[in-house]
Structures are given as structure tokens and as C-alpha cells.
Amino acid sequence: MDAIDxxxxxxxxxxxxxxxxxxxxxxxxxxxxxxxxxFGMGGPTAPGGDVGTFADEPTFEEETxxxxxxxxxxxxxxxxxxxxxxxxxxxxxxxLLYAIISAVMQFVFVESLRSTEVHVRRYFKANLGxxxxxxxxxxxxxxxxxxxxxxxxAVLWLQGGFDTLSNALIGLYALYGIGLYLVYSLVRRxxxxxxxxxxxxxxxxxxxxxxxxxxxxxxxxxxxxxxxVLAWILSLAIAIAATFVMMFGILALLIPxxxxxxxxxxxxxxxxVILSVLVGIVALLTILLFVxxxxxxxxxxxxxxxxLLLGDTNTELDLIPDQRAAVxxxxxxxxxxxxxxxxxxxxxxxxxDRDEDRSTDDGREWDDSSDPWSDAxxxxxxxxxxxxxxxxxxxxxxxxxxxx
Numbered sequence: 001m002d003a004i005d006x007x008x009x010x011x012x013x014x015x016x017x018x019x020x021x022x023x024x025x026x027x028x029x030x031x032x033x034x035x036x037x038x039f040g041m042g043g044p045t046a047p048g049g050d051v052g053t054f055a056d057e058p059t060f061e062e063e064t065x066x067x068x069x070x071x072x073x074x075x076x077x078x079x080x081x082x083x084x085x086x087x088x089x090x091x092x093x094x095x096l097l098y099a100i101i102s103a104v105m106q107f108v109f110v111e112s113l114r115s116t117e118v119h120v121r122r123y124f125k126a127n128l129g130x131x132x133x134x135x136x137x138x139x140x141x142x143x144x145x146x147x148x149x150x151x152x153x154a155v156l157w158l159q160g161g162f163d164t165l166s167n168a169l170i171g172l173y174a175l176y177g178i179g180l181y182l183v184y185s186l187v188r189r190x191x192x193x194x195x196x197x198x199x200x201x202x203x204x205x206x207x208x209x210x211x212x213x214x215x216x217x218x219x220x221x222x223x224x225x226x227x228x229v230l231a232w233i234l235s236l237a238i239a240i241a242a243t244f245v246m247m248f249g250i251l252a253l254l255i256p257x258x259x260x261x262x263x264x265x266x267x268x269x270x271x272x273v274i275l276s277v278l279v280g281i282v283a284l285l286t287i288l289l290f291v292x293x294x295x296x297x298x299x300x301x302x303x304x305x306x307x308l309l310l311g312d313t314n315t316e317l318d319l320i321p322d323q324r325a326a327v328x329x330x331x332x333x334x335x336x337x338x339x340x341x342x343x344x345x346x347x348x349x350x351x352x353d354r355d356e357d358r359s360t361d362d363g364r365e366w367d368d369s370s371d372p373w374s375d376a377x378x379x380x381x382x383x384x385x386x387x388x389x390x391x392x393x394x395x396x397x398x399x400x401x402x403x404x
Contacts (some may be wrong), residue, residue, distance in 0.1 A: 001222075002308075002312040003226040003230060003309055007230065007234075009327050010304045011301060013326070014301045016323070016327065017116055017304075017323070027293075030295075032109050033299045036299060100131065102135075104124055104127055107196060110200055113300065113304060114200075130196075133206050134196060145184040153173070156169075193303065194217075195213050197310060198317055201317060216313050216314040223312075231305065235302070246290070250290065250291075253287055254283070254287075257282075260276075261280060261283075304323070
């Protein structure tokens with residue numbers, strides 16, 4: 001099964017791409033992975049709490065009017081609300097900016113793995129339109145999932161609140177939310193790992209890319225189910241191991257930065273405080289770069305895993321034929337799917353070989369003048385199998401020229 005075999009092929013492809021280690025390539029990939037992996041910076045969540053709490057307690061102001069008036073006099077509530085709105089607007093703007101860059105970087109990442117060359121600015125500019133379309137699709141998907149998730153709670157609240165809500169309904173709502181989240185994550189993952197490459201390869205939109213990819217996933221649904229299960233298991237195991245590595249690495253980075261900040265604050269006075277803020281920013285950027293470097297081979301592996309499976313299940317959507325040929329002994333040919341397999345011709349050749357063997361064993365000589373196969377024997381010098389062996393040598397030479 002391709003989904004299982006590609007586990008090792010993806011590892012070999014990742015090693016070929018990332019080695020020998022080039023600091024410039026790794027840093028540029030780390031910047032891309034920082035946006036592609038998101039590191040938990042997802043969409044905004046709905047606020048919790050009981051909406052009707054304040055309405056149920058109208059006597060609070062009547063009981064302590066003087067305390068409320070004193071609180072309003074001491075604390076400028078309107079200014080605090082304005083400040084919160086400003087901070088919320090800044091956070092929303094930064095999230096939207098990050099989400100847009102992340103969508104574009106998804107195509108930059110795929111193009112880098114496809115070409116085995118990393119050109120961030122060039123690929124970013126070329127895929128800005130694709131990234132905006134992917135960003136709008138992600139926002140729309142998030143809004144649909146959020147609406148479907150909040151709809152049952154809104155209906156219950158409109159019908160009389162949550163006072164009469166039973167444990168059974170809470171359990172059903174929890175199951176509904178978990179199922180909805182699984183569907184959302186599945187669509188999001190397949191869009192990023194499979195539909196985005198289709199968009200890049202054939203210059204399609206998101207929905208058009210899904211329509212192009214849909215026959216492939218339905219025709220090989222077992223492959224994609226196995227892929228999904230293996231990818232989730234591997235993601236969990238690798239995330240646990242990577243977390244320990246990142247914890248020790250972050251701790252090792254924080255120690256020298258902390259010492260520098262402490263020395264600046266103690267011995268440099270007010271200037272030291274300002275410099276310590278700058279050192280703190282440098283420390284934060286360094287830590288983010290370190291985390292991205294740790295995740296670079298992980299993200300590369302899983303994207304190559306997806307691209308290999310996509311090409312195996314549909315040769316027309318193969319973005320990495322050269323990388324596939326470099327890690328497979330058959331040169332990347334997909335025998336058994338009707339694209340390079342000629343079973344009838346091979347059977348004819350096997351029957352001809354058996355006839356020749358029997359004639360040799362019996363000691364009989366064939367009459368070339370009456371044998372219909374004599375012409376074929378005279379043209380053995382142009383046997384296509386000899387050409388294939390020569391072409392194999394040329395393929396090896398070409399592979400050597402590419403550096404594989």
C-alpha cells in the first residue's frame with residue numbers, strides 16, 4: 001500500500017533535500033515553516049460565560065450605589081473600554097496579517113519542496129493570488145464551523161436559557177462539537193496538503209482544486225484513510241519528542257539572555273532597562289527561530305509524504321517526479337496502475353523465450369525461410385530491452401548530473 005510504503009520514501013526524500021546541511025537554506029525554510037505550522041496561533045475563540053448573569057442581579061447597584069460611584073470616579077471605565085477596543089483591534093489586525101502570510105507561505109513551501117530550491121520573495125510574489133484565495137477559504141471554513149458549533153447553543157438559549165439543560169444534552173452537544181472539529185480539521189488539512197499543490201500545479205482556485213482532487217480521493221479512499229491515521233499517529237509521537245527538545249533548547253537560550261538582561265538592569269540604570277527590552281525582543285526572535293528550525297524537518301517530511309501519496313494515486317498530479325525517482329529502485333515508475341505497465345507485451349515475450357528454450361533442448365533447428373519469427377530474430381540487435389538498458393545508464397548519468 002502506497003500510504004505505508006511512502007513513510008520511508010518521504011524520510012529519504014526529506015534527507016536528500018535537507019542534506020548536506022546549508023545554513024541559509026535551513027533558515028529560509030524555518031521562516032516559511034514558522035508561518036505554515038502556525039505553532040498554535042489559530043483563529044479566535046468564542047468567549048465563554050453566562051450571558052444572562054448581569055441581568056439576573058439588578059439589585060447590585062441598589063445595594064451599594066456609593067461603592068459603584070466611587071469605583072467609576074476612581075477608574076475611568078470609558079478609557080479602559082477604549083483601550084481594550086484598541087488592543088483588540090491590534091490583535092485582530094496582527095492575526096489577519098499572519099493568516100494572510102501563512103496562506104501564501106503554504107504555496108511557497110510546496111514550491112520550495114517541488115523545485116528543491118528556496119526563494120522566499122520570488123515564490124511569495126508569484127503565489128500572492130493563490131494565497132489570498134486560500135486565506136478566504138480558510139476564513140469561510142472557520143466561520144461555517146463556528147456558526148454550526150454555536151447554533152445549537154443559541155437555539156437553547158433563545159428557548160429559555162441553559163437552566164433546564166440536562167447532562168444528556170450536554171454530552172450530545174460535546175459529541176457534536178468533537179465531530180464538527182474533526183470534520184473541520186480534516187478539510188483544513190487536506191486543503192493545505194493536497195488541494196494547495198493541485199492549485200499550484202494546474203493554476204486553479206480552491207473550490208476548483210477540490211473538484212479536481214475529489215475523484216482521486218474517492219477512487220483511492222483506503223489509501224487516504226490509512227494516510228490520515230498514520231499521519232495523526234506520527235504527528236502525536238513526533239510532537240511529544242519535539243516538545244522535549246524545544247523545552248531544553250529554550251531553557252538553554254533563556255539562561256544567557258537572562259544573565260545579560262539582569263546585568264543591564266543592575267549596572268546600567270535606566271539605559272539598561274531600555275537595552276534589556278531590546279535584548280528581550282532579540283531573545284524572543286531567537287527562540288521562535290529555534291522552534292521553527294526544530295519543526296523544519298518535521299513539516300518537510302509530512303508535506304513530502306502527502307506529495308508522494310498524491311502522485312501515487314494520480315500521476316497527472318505528481319509534483320515531484322524527480323524526487324520520487326531518486327528514492328525508488330524502479331526509477332519512480334508506478335507499475336500496476338496502467339500508466340507504465342504493459343502486461344500483455346511481457347507475456348508475449350515470456351512465451352517466445354519459452355519456445356526458444358524448448359527448441360534448443362530438443363536439438364532441432366528452425367527453418368528460417370519458413371519460420372515467421374525469423375525476421376524478429378534477425379532484428380535482435382534492435383531489441384527494445386537493449387535500448388532500455390542503455391537508457392537506464394543515461395538516466396543514471398542524468399541523476400548524477402542533478403546531484404542525486
